[in-house]
Amino acid sequence: MKNNRLFLDIHAIQILPPSNVNRDDTGSPKTARFGGVTRARVSSQAWKKAMRDYFRDFGSGFQVGVRTLKVLDYVVAKMLEKDALLTEEVAKKKAEDVLKAAGLKLKDGKLSALFFLGAQQADALADAAISGEKDKAKLSKLLKANPEIDIALFGRMLADDPTKNEDASSQVAHAISTHEVQTEYDYFIAKDDLASDDNAGAAMIETNEFNSSTLYRYANVAVHEFLRQMKDDKELTARALRLYIEAFTKSMPSGKCNSYANQTLPQALLVILRDDRPISFVGAYENAVKAKNGYTEESVRRLFSEEKRADKFVHKPVASFCLLADDTWYPSEGEAVFTGNKEKGMTELLDDFSNQLVALL
Structure with a gap:
């Protein structure tokens, strides 16, 4: 690639109405203290799971990994697809042998911890099991080769055997509200439709906790690392990062x-390519936004102000792309630099990004 280091930063401002998209062990919406006040929080794990689901549903041409304890069943299914003469009993025995030889620990047909396995890796293990391969070094190599995009981006960890780990090329921040929040309670009842007329009581009484927020969301990708994981395929890398x-x-x-x-x-989306290091703009919200006519417009204004402040410490962006729900929120010329114009939408932003990225790789 032309740049030895290239990072993708994605920033978004997004409104959540009354909701509880990510709750703790007590059922309460997750929160965090930041800037001395309580913020709404959506964990990175919750949003990464949603992104993986999006890859699966809309990533035409891409396969995604499977995170499961049932790796044995997954490999057996692949083997039976490949060899119609195999019985399930024989396939299971062969699969057990190859997984154990690869260093994966099985108990009652399951792993002791969830394992992230790509479709191409499962195919390779199925072929190895059918052929009777037992060499651990070769099998371990199969488990590392050809990671699907979600495994490459979000990583894989196996505490029992770090050699099976895949370093993530992406980081996703916990989304937090740009302002202070308070948890509210929704009290509701349910009536039994078949209750007698003289029974006016509720069959169920319950409360749900919720909050509403304007979130700052951030993620980044070490593009040079992801390109390596994609075997230096520039077009594949650009398509994957577009997705x-x-x-x-x-x-x-x-x-x-x-x-x-x-x-x-999102009400605002800012995509930046940098050649030095990734940068979160969360510092723009350390001093919590106060409501005037809502939080969004001020949150967007601070996003661009923080971008300008960041330029004092780091290299100028290689390229920037912006999309705002309200045209009046766009900064005036000289306040922020990004390609595109107000008439363009999401498709055009992604097209511009893809073309620019391929030229840089």
Whole structure:
């Protein structure tokens, strides 16, 4: 690639109405203290799961990994697809042998911890099991080769055997509100439809906790590392990162979505390519935004102000791309630098990004 180091930063401002997309062990919406006040929080794990689901549903031409304890069953299914003469019993025995030879520990047909396995890796293990391969070095190499895009981006860890780990080329921050929040309570009852007329009582009484927020969301990708994971395939890397931006923008954690229908999109999206290091703009919100006419417009204004401040410490961006829901929020000329114009939408932003990235790689 032309730049030895290249980083992708994605920043978003997104409104969540009353909702509880990511809750703790007590059912309360997750929160965090930042800048001396309580903020709404959506964990990186919750949003990465939503992004992986988006990859699977909309990533035409891409396969994604499977995170499971049932790696044995997954490999056996691949073997039976490949060899119609194999019985399930024989396939299971061969698969057990090859997984144990590769260094994966099985008990009652399952691993002791969840393992992230790509479709290409499962195919390779199935072929090795059919052929009776037992060499640990070769099998370990199969487990590392050809990671699917979600494994490459989000990584894989196996505490029992670090040689099976895959270093993540992406980092996803916990989304936090740009302002202070307070948890609220929804009290509700349910009546038994078949209760007698003289029974006016409720069959169920319950409370749900929720909050509403304007979130700052951030993620980055070490593009040079991801390119290496994609075997230096520039077109594949550009297509995968286009999908990554799209998934970051359009995915939504599914917690209690049926209760709150919190199906929103970002109000502001800022995509930046840098040649020195990734930078979060969360510092723009250390001093919590105060409500005037809502939080969004001020949150967007601070996003661009923070970008300008960051330029004092780091290299100028190689390229920047922006999309705002309200045209009046765009900074005036000289306040921020990005390609494109107000008339362009998400598709055009992704096209511009892809073309620029391929030229840089």
